Amino acid sequence: MKMDARKQAFFSDIKPACALRGHWVSFCLVDELGVGGAYGGLPYTIHDSAGQEYKGRLNGEGFAKLSxxxxxxxxxxxxxxxxxxxxxxxxxxxxxxxKLPITELQRRAEQTRFAAYDGRRTEGNPAQQKASHFYQVEVRDLVRHAAHLPPIEQRAHxxxxHALKMLADLGFGPPETxxxxxxxxxxxxxALEVRPLRALRPMLSTEDSFCALNLYQLAxxxxLSYCNFGQEPPQQPQEEVHFPLDPSVGHFFAEKLSGYHEAWRVDSEEQQRFYPIYEEVPYSRRFEILPFDPVLYPKNRPDLGDKQEHPASLHFFDDEAFGTDTQAFISHHDEVILIAVRGTASAADGLRDANAHQVAFAEGVGKAHEGFYQAYRAMRDFVLHYLTQFHIGQRIVICGHSLGGAIALLLAEGxxxxPDQNYNILLYTYGAPRAADSEFTAGASTLVHHRIVNHNDPVPSVPAPWMNTTAKLWVPGAVTLFSAPAPGGLLFAAGLVRFGGNPYEHHGEQYHFMPITLADGTHSSVLWQPGCESIQEAGCNRALQLSGDMPERDNLLKQLFQASQHFMTASYxxxxxxxxxxxxxxxESNGxxxxxxxxxxxDxxxxxxxxxxxxxxxxxxxLKAANDRGYEHNEALNAEIDRLHSSRERLATLRWRRLEARDVYGSHAHGAHLATSLKRWFSHRENRELSQVARIPPALDNDRGRAHTLDIDSIV
Structure with missing residues (x-):
């Protein structure tokens, strides 16, 4: 009978003509050093060519044999x-x-580490010498549902x-399709070398206090919020999604960092490399880009049409089609929910005749800039939908540049x-215009907001009262910072003098980049808190370099918002x-x-x-007799002169101030991972600046970047 069977063709359409027992197979799971202890006791399932299922566990060294x-x-x-x-x-x-289909294998792989510090595959695994076959595998090779796992890395083994596909085509192995x-x-x-499941995530301090780490990382x-999300296909995905576009938000988090690759491009025109400081974490603690799997998640089914959920719709807000042109992205891990708001990237010369109207801030008190408020309201439901699903008590860190900073402020306060949510919010903004009035600012006094202003960035000086009035409040006489007096006008209307109603007012603690020239002629800056408005308002004068009375509005605004010190990539x-x-x-030097x-x-x-x-x-x-508003101007000047005196005293304290690790790194100051993260960061030549004070890297000719333009209609 057995001989007759062997004379038949070995394969029929779907099965062998005769299934013979008595064969064996052995295998082991090891890390990149050839050690299998991390996988000891791991349960496995084997399906043989006759469709029989065998279950077992690896021994303490990650080995199993089936006879x-x-x-x-x-x-x-x-x-x-x-x-x-x-x-x-x-x-x-x-x-x-x-819900993620996390397996015991995934958890074990997350506890292993790379043999090479940068995560590159190594050759010469000791387990290879003892095996007939050697494969470099990843968790997604060995599990059924893999949409939440990182993409496959290039591998030599x-x-x-094709063997798996052949068995499936012939009807062997497991019954699943x-x-x-x-x-x-x-x-x-x-021998199966399992790639560790480790990821990189940008370090962010969760403390209220300002720190240099967050200043840099959130910039x-x-x-990055100016980039597209980069998902392919961007709409109506059918089975899977990819993120090939570099730079893009999806590529940054789902491809680079999930695959343990350091990303540095946050602007499509960027040439200089500015690396975030990354911490290495188990893969499940990365900044998450949610999976797309229509089989597991009914929300992902393509037949839902416009109601279909996919990573781009969950993580990325783009309101271009509805008129506010607001853009933002959101992601999270177990300690932080990160929201970055771009605002608009429309051309600055697309001007229409509009004014800085104020509307009631319905979620709180006071009034807000109407355009900013509309943009905030457009993205509010998007953010709340995400928080409802994934907020479990994390610190909500919000950041934004320019118009995005103004929207971020309204979002944070909203x-x-x-009620009853107790969202714990930390806000950093860069070059943000004024977003609301003094009543709003007073009502939001407990919101932690660190507001960063570059030296001559004019945008924080708007909107100003003259943008919503016909009165000419341009006061002749130049006051320009760090330059010799020249013909021109100090724009008191932008900050020092306001008339009528509750004025627009900045919220948060201002941190100002004050430029200095080092002994060798290179440029740097000192970050401090001046506590006065003249330094900020002088940015308008420096940017405009105009003389006489109020210029034509369009020309003024075009010049104002093309000021180079408003750019992120080249300045902030x-x-x-x-x-x-x-x-x-x-x-480090205690200096x-x-x-x-x-x-x-x-000084x-x-x-x-x-x-x-x-x-x-x-x-x-x-001139008081000829100027019926001279008294009001004098009052504003007196107050500002007093504030400048206080600013000089604040500056003097910098000579004696000694920094602690917490000033630099916030909640990470004494973390066990900090030294390793800094070692990785300093491995890049750009970060090994050894001068007494760090120089500002000079911008390249075409390194202005996309992250700088502003639609004036959104402000005035």
Whole structure:
């Protein structure tokens, strides 16, 4: 009978003519050093060529042998769900939205580490010498549902995927239609090197207090918000999605960082490399881009049409089609929910005749800029939908540049005001215009907001009262910072003098990049809190360089919003990087935050500004009889002169201030991972600046970047 069977063709349409037992297969799971202890006791399932299923566990060294199996290849899977109580795995498997099919294999792989610090595959695994077959595999090769796992990395020893397909086509192996598992060949030993499941995530401090780490990191994230999400296909995906576009939000988080690759491009025109400081974490603790799997998640089904959910619709808000042109992205891990708001990137010369009207801030108190408020309301439901599903008490960190900073402020206060939610919000903005009136600012006093202003960025000086009035409040007489007096006008209307109603007013603690020239002629800056408005308002004068009375509105605004110090890639990011390096060096050396020479230069500039304000006060006093508003101007000048005196005293304290690690790194100051993260960051030549104070990297000719334009109609 047995001989007759052997004379038949081995394969029929779907099965062997005769299934013979008595064969064996052995295999082991090892890490990149050839050690299998991390996978000891792991449950596995094997399907042989006759469709028989075998279950077992690896021994303590990650090895297993199966005897007396049917003749032919077998399919090996490690699909046992994680059943423990360790976080975050238990939460991720059981959360209400997008429950993840985390397996015990995934949890084990997340506990292993790369042999190379940069995650590149290594050659010469000791287990290879003891095996008939050697494959470099990833968790997604061995499990059934893999949409939540990172893409496959390039490998020299790839498992034979075609063998798995052949078995499925012939009807062998497991009955599932989805191809899953690794094919092992009989009567031989196979070693499987499992790639560690580790990821990189940008370090963010969760403390209220300002730190140089967040200053730099969130400048990069705010700039990244100008990129597209980069999903392919962008709409109506059918089975899977990819993120090939670099740079893009999806590529940054789902491709680069999930695959343990350091990303640095946050602007499509960027050439200089500014790397975030990354911490290495188990894959499940990365900044998450949610999976797309229509089989597991009914929300992902293509037949839902416009109601279909996919990563782009969950993480990326783009309101271009509805008129506000607001853009933002959101992602999270177990400690932080990150929201970055772009605002508009429309051309600055697309001007229409509009005014800075104020409307009631319905979620709280006071009034807000109508255009900013409309943009905030457009994205509010998008953010709340995400928070409802994934907020479990994390710190909500919000950032934004320019118009995006103004929208981010309204969003932060709107979220803070939601009853019974107790959202814990931390806000950093860069070059943001005024978003609301003084009543709003007072009502939002407990919102933690660190507001960053680059030296001569004019945008924080708007909207100003003259943008909503016909009165000409341009006061002749120049007061320009760090330059000799020249014909022109100090724009008191932008900040020092306001008339009628509750004025627009900035919210948050202002941190100002004050420029300095180092001994060798290169440029740097000192970040400090001046506590006065003249320095900020002088940015308008410096940008405009105009003389006489009120210029034509269009020409003024075009010139105002093309000022180079408003750009992120060429201005804010380099200044933030230089501040981080300066603070690192100061903290390490226990030296002062400014040198005596730097203090002398900065103090001289402040005294010059104070003297010019005194001269303006004397001039207005002489002209009081002819100027019915001279008294109001004098009052504003007196108050500002007093504030400048306080600013000089604040500057003086920088000579004695000693920084602590918490000033630089916030909540990460004493973390066990900080040293490793900094070692990785300093491995890049751009970050090994050894001068006493870090120089600001000069912008390249075409390094202005996309992250700088502003639609004036959204402001005035």
């Amino acid at each position: 007396n199996i049917y003749c032919g290849p077998v399919v090996l899977v490690f699909d046992e769900p994680y059943s423990g109580v360790e976080q975050p795995y238990k939460y991720l498997r059981g959360r209400s939205a997008y 790839q498992p034979r995927r 989805t191809l899953a598992g690794i094919v092992l060949f009989p009567n031989s030993h196979t 990069l994230m705010a700039t 979220l803070r005001r939601i 990011i380099p200044a933030a990087w230089a501040t981080l390096r300066r603070w690192q060096q100061t903290q 002062p935050l400014v040198t005596p020479r730097e203090f002398e230069l900065l 001289r500039a402040l005294e010059s500004m104070r003297e010019q304000l005194r001269n303006k006060r004397r001039e207005l006093t002489r």
